[in-house]
Amino acid sequence: MSTNQPTILVIDDEAQIRKFLRISLAAQGYKVLEGANGGDGLAQAALAKPDLVVLDLGLPDMDGQQALRELREWSQVPVLVLSVRASEGEKVLALDGGANDYVTKPFGIQEFLARVRVLLRQVGSGEQQEAVVSSGGLRIDFAYRRVSLDDADIALTRKEFAVLAMLARHLGRVVTQQQLLKDIWGPTHVDDSHYLRVVVGHLRQKLGDDPTAPRFIVTEAGVGYRLLAL
Template sequence: MTSAARVLVIDDEAQIRKFLDIGLRAEGYEVLLAANATEGLALAATRSPDLVILDIGLPDKEGHEVLAELRQWSHVPVVMLSVRDAESEKVKALDAGANDYVTKPFGIQELMARLRALLRNRQGEPEATQRYDDGRLAIDLSRREVSLDGAPLSLTRKEYAVLALLLRHAGRVVTQQQLLREIWGATHTHDSHYLRIVVGKLRQKLGDDPATPRWLKTEPGVGYRFLGPG
């Protein structure tokens, strides 16, 4: 239900935060407010918002960087806000994983319509898995931590991104194209050798035998599946 949805606003302008707080609460939303990237990412990790409104120009970190960090462990819908109206800025944000882009100044009713559309599209999706622990492998996506047999596991950014994406879809096949598109970008959807190399190194670090996999199962010609319960 959108009336119960929790919206996180990350914007350093006090007037914008107040404007959005009043407007969102009037529509029945629960509102979380953050004045910078650090506060925003902390709230996103601990309060599980249903939607994020993210300003591009933040004092401690660019909104694009915040979006990139968020997309490492969350598929929450993100609406970018900016005074920058160049097409290249919009394309950059959308290609990086934003769901929508609104230019300041904006009308509150138009913004509310965009939020309703995004939340409608999200209805019925399973809750993303944030933590996994089977006694041997432990993964905490909110903290970006992975450990094996109690010892921290050092993963490269790409290795972690592959593992996190597979965990979020635990039990389901994730296609090679989806993995390549979301982790390497839309121009790399046919570069399956990149993916094979990363999955191979990830398996080595996990000690996961591809012939009798414990966690990462290959679906030949299709993609990969995380075998642990979601």
């Protein structure tokens, strides 16, 4: 992340919109990256670590709401949704899913740039997001959603990856049960701790991690979980 030239990732399948935003943002001194679909955009978000993501919801390979949920499994980069979907329901779903702001198409470029400036002011205190986190022989690759243990790939479900990714983003620190449940299952599931226990149990089985003598995931009784920094 550059402090002198903020990087903005635009994920939109419309080439004309990407070109318009690239020209407008570059004129303000921003470095602009582009993704034409959700998969490419998520990979660039992990590898390039942008300061802001501008996200369309109508993507060819996945719905933008899904892309947002996947991004929020491991990153807190500010997200500005830019979409033709103008219904209150879509806006609420995006904002509840982790978007920081929502602008409908067609849009005024000056208002858009003002919203970009507001979100970028929130970046300064954020932590650097790494594309890969390693702990001992465990390796979590956020760009390609790949996990390996001692160089052997481990197949995880979407929820298993989400939990492991969130622990990896807070490597060596405790992540509370409530935080994991809220961010991964949603705010209506903050008391459903059995969901989390089942997923952590499956993770431990796949990682060969004995809960009584953990190599990776430590249970902090009554609080949450911690991925050991090795």
